[in-house]
Amino acid sequence: MYIYVFEPRAGRRDALLAELRGVRMSPIVVEEAFFASDLSILNRKGSDTRAILIGETPHLAEHIRAIRAAGCRNPVLVMRDFKNSRDASESLNQGADDVMVSPIKGIEIISRVNSIIRRSYGHAAESVTVGEVTAYFDGRDPQVCGERLRLSRREHAIFQHLALNANRVISKAAIYDAVYGMDDTQPFDKVIDVYICKLRKKIGTAADSGHQYIETVYGRGYKFGTADDDHAEDPAGDIVEMPRGRQAEHAASARA
Template sequence: MRAYVFEPREKRQPSLTAELENAGVEPLFVGEDFFETGLAPLTQPGNEVRAILIGESDNTHAQIRTIRKAGCANPVIVLRDFRNSQDTSAALDRGADDVIVSPIKGSEVVSRINSIVRRFHGHAAESVEVGELTAFFDGRDPIVSGARIKLSKREHSIFQHLALNSNRVISKNAIYDAVYGMSADQPFDKVIDVYICKLRKKIAAAATSGSQYIETVHGRGYKLSAPEEFDLPNPEQQGSPRARPLEARA
């Protein structure tokens, strides 16, 4: 997980970095100019999952307003030093998603980001079921046909992005940007295809049906969805409406 972090007090950056990195968050510290010149990429598909953490300053409310006026739907969390109900209410009214009061704990930050992101994508629960597959939004590896499959860090990032958008086609560029967009060291163009291939093999090996679950939609991208047999109506229920995917019944 990656996050933009605005913390104007440099002395606080090392401890905040350590806390976030221990929880699996890769922070990218930004300056004031980020709110004027750095928001445009966040309006592109796939980038809405990157959180923006804003340390307390005199410009906090203006920064939140700028983010939302730019059309960014990213999770915005304000990091405050002390409780202040009036200021918290103002931050939320201006578009912040949450406010966390010191001491900042990385695990809490991650849970709050995950909650905001999954609700943005229409998932209220901590997981979603797609056929034999259960995908979690809290960092756990997926379960396929009752067995947990182990994913690498990159595999997990790509899989979670597909799971958040399950039953929808996601372009390779959107997946790439969500996983690598903030990295200065951009990998080769086929890297997403390689990881998709690895994910398919792991899922198919664990699935009772042998299904790969990740479909290539030529010219458009990839889609995580259940095999057709999970969507077929029960033959004993003649005239019944078409069965919904397991995700819709979860």
């Protein structure tokens, strides 16, 4: 899980990054300029689950307003040095989702982020069950027919995004952005097809029915659901087109 981190104090930042990496989060350190940049890119499906963690700064309220003014619904968590009800209230009123008081443990951050994300996708509970598969939103591997299905880190990230959008089609570009979008070295997005095949095989092998639960909706993307859910989705579902830059890459690759 990617998370943007703004903490101007180097000592605190290093300790925070270690905490985040310890719970398998992928922190991306940002500077003040981040909040003055084009934040609308975070509105893309796959990028909207990246939390933004903001430390103490005189410009805290401005940063929160900039994020929300860009239409971003990303989880925004504020880190305070001391408990202060008035300051916490102001941050929440500006659009922050949560306020935490240092020192902060990584396990608490990831739990709070997961809680915000699942509610934003309409999941009140910690899990969603689709047929024989139970997907958890707290970092645990899914269960199939009551047994844990062990997934690699990449498989888990892709499956998590499918589960958040259970019974809805999600484009391959959105999955790619959620898993690889901020990597310095991005693989060609055919890698998503490879991981989808691995997930299908694992789920189908573990399921008593043999059903693989991840459907390819040609020309649109993938859907995590049961065979009975084929007509349950809104035809105008939550589909995100591939960004133009990526389209150009695909076109060039196809001609090669």
